[in-house]
Amino acid sequence: xxxxxxxxxxxxxxxxxxxxxxxxxxxxxxxxxxxxxxxxxxxxxxxxxxxxxxxxxxxxxxxxxxxxxxxxxxxxxxxxxxxxxxxxxxxxxxxxxxxxxxxxxxxxxxxxxxxxxxxxxxxxxxxxxxxxxxxxxxxxxxxxxxxxxxxxxxxxxxxxxxxxxxxxxxxxxxxxxxxxxxxxxxxxxxxxxxxxxxxxxxxxxxxxxxxxxxxxxxxxxxxxxxxxxxxxxxxxxxxxxxxxxxxxx
Amino acid sequence: xxxxxxxxxxxxxxxxxxxxxxxxxxxxxxxxxxxxxxxxxxxxxxxxxxxxxxxxxxxxxxxxxxxxxxxxxxxxxxxxxxxxxxxxxxxxxxxxxxxxxxxxxxxxxxxxxxxxxxxxxxxxxxxxxxxxxxxxxxxxxxxxxxxxxxxxxxxxxxxxxxxxxxxxxxxxxxxxxxxxxxxxxxxxxxxxxxxxxxxxxxxxxxxxxxxxxxxxxxxxxxxxxxxxxxxxxxxxxxxxxxxxxxxxxxxxxxxxxxxxxxxxxxxxxxxxxxxxxxxxxxxxxxxxxxxxxxxxxxxxxxxxxxxxxxxxxxxxxxxxxxxxxxxxxxxxxxxxxxxxxxxxxxxxxxxxxxxxxxxxxxxxxxxxxxxxxxxxxxxxxxxxxxxxxxxxxxxxxxxxxxxxxxxxxxxxxxxxxxxxxxxxxxxxxxxxxxxxxxxxxxxxxxxxxxxxxxxxxxxxxxxxxxxxxxxxxxxxxxxxxxxxxxxxxxxxxxxxxxxxxxxxxxxxxxxxxxxxxxxxxxxxxxxxxxxxxxxxxxxxxxxxxxxxxxxxxxxxxxxxxxxxxxxxxxxxxxxxxxxxxxxxxxxxxxxxxxxxxxxxxxxxxxxxxxxxxxxxxxxxxxxxxxxxxxxxxxxxxxxxxxxxxx
Numbered sequence: 001x002x003x004x005x006x007x008x009x010x011x012x013x014x015x016x017x018x019x020x021x022x023x024x025x026x027x028x029x030x031x032x033x034x035x036x037x038x039x040x041x042x043x044x045x046x047x048x049x050x051x052x053x054x055x056x057x058x059x060x061x062x063x064x065x066x067x068x069x070x071x072x073x074x075x076x077x078x079x080x081x082x083x084x085x086x087x088x089x090x091x092x093x094x095x096x097x098x099x100x101x102x103x104x105x106x107x108x109x110x111x112x113x114x115x116x117x118x119x120x121x122x123x124x125x126x127x128x129x130x131x132x133x134x135x136x137x138x139x140x141x142x143x144x145x146x147x148x149x150x151x152x153x154x155x156x157x158x159x160x161x162x163x164x165x166x167x168x169x170x171x172x173x174x175x176x177x178x179x180x181x182x183x184x185x186x187x188x189x190x191x192x193x194x195x196x197x198x199x200x201x202x203x204x205x206x207x208x209x210x211x212x213x214x215x216x217x218x219x220x221x222x223x224x225x226x227x228x229x230x231x232x233x234x235x236x237x238x239x240x241x242x243x244x245x246x247x248x249x
Numbered sequence: 250x251x252x253x254x255x256x257x258x259x260x261x262x263x264x265x266x267x268x269x270x271x272x273x274x275x276x277x278x279x280x281x282x283x284x285x286x287x288x289x290x291x292x293x294x295x296x297x298x299x300x301x302x303x304x305x306x307x308x309x310x311x312x313x314x315x316x317x318x319x320x321x322x323x324x325x326x327x328x329x330x331x332x333x334x335x336x337x338x339x340x341x342x343x344x345x346x347x348x349x350x351x352x353x354x355x356x357x358x359x360x361x362x363x364x365x366x367x368x369x370x371x372x373x374x375x376x377x378x379x380x381x382x383x384x385x386x387x388x389x390x391x392x393x394x395x396x397x398x399x400x401x402x403x404x405x406x407x408x409x410x411x412x413x414x415x416x417x418x419x420x421x422x423x424x425x426x427x428x429x430x431x432x433x434x435x436x437x438x439x440x441x442x443x444x445x446x447x448x449x450x451x452x453x454x455x456x457x458x459x460x461x462x463x464x465x466x467x468x469x470x471x472x473x474x475x476x477x478x479x480x481x482x483x484x485x486x487x488x489x490x491x492x493x494x495x496x497x498x499x500x501x502x503x504x505x506x507x508x509x510x511x512x513x514x515x516x517x518x519x520x521x522x523x524x525x526x527x528x529x530x531x532x533x534x535x536x537x538x539x540x541x542x543x544x545x546x547x548x549x550x551x552x553x554x555x556x557x558x559x560x561x562x563x564x565x566x567x568x569x570x571x572x573x574x575x576x577x578x579x580x581x582x583x584x585x586x587x588x589x590x591x592x593x594x595x596x597x598x599x600x601x602x603x604x605x606x607x608x609x610x611x612x613x614x615x616x617x618x619x620x621x622x623x624x625x626x627x628x629x630x631x632x633x634x635x636x637x638x639x640x641x642x643x644x645x646x647x648x649x650x651x652x653x654x655x656x657x658x659x660x661x662x663x664x665x666x667x668x669x670x671x672x673x674x675x676x677x678x679x680x681x682x683x684x685x686x687x688x689x690x691x692x693x694x695x696x697x698x699x700x701x702x703x704x705x706x707x708x709x710x711x712x713x714x715x716x717x718x719x720x721x722x723x724x725x726x727x728x729x730x731x732x733x734x735x736x737x738x739x740x741x742x743x744x745x746x747x748x749x750x751x752x753x754x755x756x757x758x759x760x761x762x763x764x765x766x767x768x769x770x771x772x773x774x775x776x777x778x779x780x781x782x783x784x785x786x787x788x789x790x791x792x793x794x795x796x797x798x799x800x801x802x803x804x805x806x807x808x809x810x811x812x813x814x815x816x817x818x819x820x821x822x823x824x825x826x827x828x829x830x831x832x833x834x835x836x837x838x839x840x841x842x843x844x845x846x847x848x849x850x851x852x853x854x855x856x857x858x859x860x861x862x863x864x865x866x867x868x869x870x871x872x873x874x875x876x877x878x879x880x881x882x883x884x885x886x887x888x889x890x891x892x893x894x895x
Binding site: 034 | 305308309312323325326327328330332333342344380382383384385386387388389391392393394395396397398399400416417419422423426429430431433434436437443445468495497498499531532534535536537539540638641642644707708711753755757758799801802806807809810
């Protein structure tokens, strides 16, 4: 199939940036979206142009590196799908496809489609862990975990940290990302001692990193490639209120 | 001496204690020198790579009080390719009361490695496996659990006990996030200095000791020299030499190869694992291959049509015209034979013209029986995300039609040679995880890579590295030291060279061609003739690369093609060494199958009298013959026998 892509080109963080149109011909419907961009880049290089920079690594939907807004939707039109797992069979011959980077104040553009997501790491640093220095762990079966809690903790823990939730949010909020980690660690018994400080510190770090506030728009969960549910934000709010109450008493 | 290599002196592992294997690690821990906690903060350790091995090592060393500098090429340490491991992690907990023990895990791993691994290392790995599970649970890793709240287990290829712990099909992700979170905690505390989007391009050796690295900031292009008291490489495997593999696109051998060029021996490079259950190629645009967890073989049945050239749809082929060839050839292990055996069997049936799907390069993995027996819901609970992934990539629904699978390069057992302390032949350079060669011999069993990565990082390295650091702090090295200046200059010259060639072929076109040569001649089946031919082809292609490659842009910016050029240049040299290693090993063992060395019924034939050693290669220059040093392997406990899974 033959398509056109209109790609955001920006040489570095100080450049203003612009959309540039390219023809991409003879693409197999079985190619992934990133493989289509590989084909484009091979041509650009041989034509003496600068290839399009984009983040990608595992190309199997788990590392969270790939990050493109495709036709205005983070990770493109398919539900619960990362860009690398989006295949060209979902587009039609002759389509014109817009490709842009994540747009959020906390994720500045580095080049073309590559953005800086270290703000996510900062949120984790603030409390997205259980303090368990190596060697101090008790026998794994010492503390049974109800299957229901373990399963829910797992669902929350499947977040890949790609940042689509932030890109989709009109406020540029990271609330779904933070909520997923707060839920994961708050659902297992090992996570209880730090439950209050975790939610307080992570939310503070989120504000400090320049993410916007959450107004429950729900765009985040709609684009989330792992389907992290919006209800986790309710859980986070509940944990937050409890933590505030406990810290005031 | 031969046309391709020189023979050198033997090499020995002098770090492992003698005596009863059960207590070797305890005795090594006791004999290891300790570093006073007050002195630890004066010692700096560089860790390259943030996967399970590097992440767990960095976190643990920082917790212990060392100053850690960590580097990864990804934009966050959480993205290292350990994240993609699906199936699980082995541990000898014997929670199933099915006869498992540390000794059995040790035995299975030595046997699974086709008697080409070091017994001392493997026993230690089996014994720390139980601590790994405890550690991960304490970190909040959400392993699968049973209704009583206890941990669930599944079985995996190459074993007859259930000892694999898992988190749906995302075990690697959950374990890595545990290590990543422990790391981030230490970054927040200021104990780890994290450098994401940085690539190690050279090792700095001063007075025979590893003392630092040269790195490139991949955003600004700035080249800096980073000094330390010791350097740890946790930079993963080299499967991407094949271009198409299940590795992430960025996985590369450069950190290891730069160390090899500086004197670290590289062991058993030809031992590569071809994973039997991957999604077949769909066309020339293919940029990587995707693995479907081997755990699928617990419930899926592998088959092809009985007759060659049968092009009917799978549902139209009656039961008696199907060949469930693994169950037929290996009745006692059936679909759960080890990976190398399953891969070669798939190749054989495809070579007979019985392959399915485009190009006839595929076999069916059929869940119809499991769905009939357990119900779709139960199958979905176990493998739901894998089925979804398959459908997303192929557009086919595996609940309705059998999956099509084909082998693909997945893991590399070879790597930098290390002793029992995980120290390379360069003092102060330690190597952990897939980057070293130590524990899997000629073939790795499923769910053992995660075990080794975390075992090395959480439990082994912190002890053995401490022993080395106890003799420090080492003399401070000035940035003007001639070795530092030379290493930095070498990096700058190489980058300038790539950018100046301005040829007419892209880096990827060379990488793809190299991968094709490797797959064709150094893949599932190797011959003397093919390997000799491959060496000539690789050399010619390497020369062409240095004449005709086109790298756009400059060195002072984010330049993904410049990054790739450096990695592919190193893959050329590695690829040649892999072929030489494969050529010299005139036997079949594990992932290395030499067509000249097989039993009358086509099984791998080892030659223990000649080849029961690890081949450690020394580098003398890009156009010089490497020198072979043999480490003789002693089998005091698990006596070499012919692996039989029939």
